[in-house]
Amino acid sequence: MSEHIDKHKARRAFSRAAKTYDEAAVLQREVGRRQLERLDLVRLAPRNILDLGCGTGEQAQALLRRYPGARVHALDFALPMLGQARRRGRWRRRPRCICGDMEHLPLADDSIDLLISNLAFQWAADPVQLYRECLRVLSPGGLLMFTTFGPDTLKELRMAWAEVDQTPHVSPFMDMHDLGDILVDAGYAAPVMDVERMVLTYASVDDLMRDLKQIGASNAASGRMRGLTGRGRMQAMRKAYESWRSEGLLPASYEVVYGHAWAPEDKTAPRQVSIPLRQLEG
Template sequence: MSEMPIDKERARRAFSRSAGSYDESAVLQREVGRRMLERLDLVRLKPKTVLDLGCGTGEQTHQLLQRYPKAQVHALDFALPMLAHARRQGRWLRRPHCICGDMEHLPLADDSMDLICSNLAFQWAAHPQRLYQECLRVLRPSGLLMFTSFGPDTLHELRSAWAQVDDHAHVSPFMDMHDLGDILVNSGYAAPVMDVEHIVLTYGQVDDLMRDLKSIGAHNAAAGRQRGLTGKARMQAMRQAYEAFRSEGVLPATYEVVYGHAWAPKKPGAVSVPLEMLNRRKED
């Protein structure tokens, strides 16, 4: 699959409007970002240039500034109001370099980044293949791409409840982990690794879930969504359908979180020499 039916302009407007309320409700995003960055502990990488791609308000940007104190950290987002928050991360003498741009058309030079991190932003790409190719373009040889995204099981309860009301798309579409892995391979990355986990948040009422989604800007961005407002009768029917998932007094909201990382290949002609061979030469 090379394209997703995402209305990216609608997504950009939604995230712009939610910049002020995002941090209050982005509990899942912070936790997933923390788990992703923990994986960097297993990677031997001392980047000089780092890109937080789809930085939002800059929570992860702040963590990257702390993790790599000698690196130049860049933060890119397509929603300018989000960047207004992100540029305040760090401290006075060391702020991130903030860029308002499209992650599918990165305003960055070839071979300019050693590390690209992206937390729960890639699912908003209209052309995933182009996105991953752009990341590869700006990565230096042996640079690392590390990202998280949502899988198709995300908010399946909400999707199911709406399906009993009408046949419109009420939840944005998300790509399967295996399809994302295929894109990485086809784009030319080396040693891609993919895995997935399910995280369940709980709510007293479905309206609490809807309020959280609105607060972080995660509106339905499906290109085939219903236009206009949803009527009160259909909203009530959806609430009743969602009640079928209630367990132990709460309503679940499932998120399928996909973790991925892959390396930019070495330049053609590069030769790897085992360390023991170098030591042997010195002894000779």
């Protein structure tokens, strides 16, 4: 992946979107609900839970209800998002809110039994560092459960812009198989990955762009064009996107990747590395 995430740009965008996020986060809310349903299949009684990239705190509140005996930590890199999370809900118990970087977690080794993240991992500048850091804070036998976006996400918007210029206008997303390889290389046990494709529809591309801005999901690719996009290029993109219109509406596709993996019971044991024979030949 030649492009990577400009984390400072992403943090500014999410900070600005804190007050409008819940209004537009229809997809995020639905994916989070489906992710929590998957916990029904897991036998786990966590004492300490981390909601990583918690946003406005809806997932953290659901975790407090699901695990009333656990302590829930809610971490985000955008302080205004944490402000919304602290005000959410009518429950007496609130999550412990932490403003921090998910690639450099301000948490002790082996301190988290369940680390869950809904549609936040795609904002990591260094995915390898992210998954290693998550493993560091997971207790032996702890569970990592996450959702993220795959490369077909917003493919219509990406292709429409590609007809206008060669500058990235959509943030980069990693392939599910590459993510699985990172989990294995990092030392996780029994990783499981699967993908689900979802489509939202809009009357206009401007409505889509408005939703993306309201949730803070603006283009954070490192090679993006700086400054304002010209009116002519915007109009050309709108025209290109129209080729996708069906039954009066424009689609916006999302490739949602679900993943979970376990921290080994013995995190100090040396890992076995398998090298394909063809790499040793010649």
